[in-house]
Amino acid sequence: MKKLELIALEGIPLIEEGDNLVEIILSALKGNKISLSNGDVLVVAQKIISKSEGRYAFLNDIKPSQQAIDLSIETDKDSKLVQLILNESKEVVRYRKGVLVVENILGLIHANAGIDRSNIKSDSDNPRVLLLPLDPDKSATEIRKEILKKTQKKVGVIINDSSGRAWRNGIVGIAIGSSGAEVLSDLKGNLDLFGNTLEVTEVGKADEVASAASLLMGQGKEALPVVVLKGLTESEDLNGAKALIRKPSEDLFR
């Protein structure tokens, strides 16, 4: 029977800068009595990657430019936060009251550049925010290699984040980093039930895995930032999640 199993690891502590995530994950696997097998995929929430990498900023340290002040009025957002969003972005894509969508420095089209204020220890006098990892594909690769070294298991690692979408309500999990897990499943040349070539050429598999894991992680105080996925039959894929980003020249919606 074709089956997928997703298990959220319990007992992951609050992550601090410099924490060794692999040790924490391996210890949680043990605590949850789960053994890794070749082909398993670990989905790790962006938040704990960013926290372990110390990707924080303090809003009081930011001096807003005139552009940030203008945009903060148009979007009804804090001008220091807007400046930080601009610092983390290549381009403003769309904005209006309450909404600021940018292409961030990773190439992701993201509200507020993916900068996060929830589940972060902060001080109301000097608000602290969490930025995305500088290179999530690299972060995923390091975790994958370290797990291979320590357990001899070939697992895939996907770093997921929540993202808004064009056309549809609600955020969903997407893959912003990947290593060893299939990112885009290429169907070119595959046949359908009646022997016809499939028209669709690519499935955004890592995004589907990221969404599935997000169902368990939650957005609030669930504190379940690591999900193990078992049962996906796939080839080892050393492409990063960057392959999911559509080239600006091929993008009709930006």
Next chain:
Amino acid sequence: MKKLELIALEGIPLIEEGDNLVEIILSALKGNKISLSNGDVLVVAQKIISKSEGRYAFLNDIKPSQQAIDLSIETDKDSKLVQLILNESKEVVRYRKGVLVVENILGLIHANAGIDRSNIKSDSDNPRVLLLPLDPDKSATEIRKEILKKTQKKVGVIINDSSGRAWRNGIVGIAIGSSGAEVLSDLKGNLDLFGNTLEVTEVGKADEVASAASLLMGQGKEALPVVVLKGLTESEDLNGAKALIRKPSEDLFR
């Protein structure tokens, strides 16, 4: 332990117009030795809904208008197919060589209005294509009610389809019909780990479930159009998947 299990039912036959999907699904559940429990979610591929509802069209029956002929040249597509896409749409959203994105009659922003040519018995002299269900929320409701009647189990039903996206490569599963399963998870007023109110207000949960199930269904000759999802804790939700469609007036990307 928080766990999700997704099981693709084996032995679902090729679906013909008029087939009773509920009987076929219940018989496959039995064959796969799976019992339904309250709170389970059945994800059913759009394709078998459309097939059972006889949502076919024959390209030879279509007479392309001048608009369809012009668009067929611009997009390098068959003019009869383009006419059919226009018939199934409210509005052309974007087009260029090889790509025709429309708002279809359900309100979905979809390449080719979601019209499908793979896995369909067809004749090269008179190609047959499959259209989306006329009212997938209603189709999901009928399946849910019939299952409740026959098994006394309260399950959710989600109808999924694959869709391209703005900004990202690869198609992913989305929910185009839903009944009894949580569609949008409203986090308004929920608190984070540090007691702060969450900024994000809604999660597109039915889309995440649709994506997760798509990982098992495949796009080719897998013939696994029904997936049972166990382990999602959720409230019964009688909103349809229409709730996932962003209002045009609130949509910055169309």
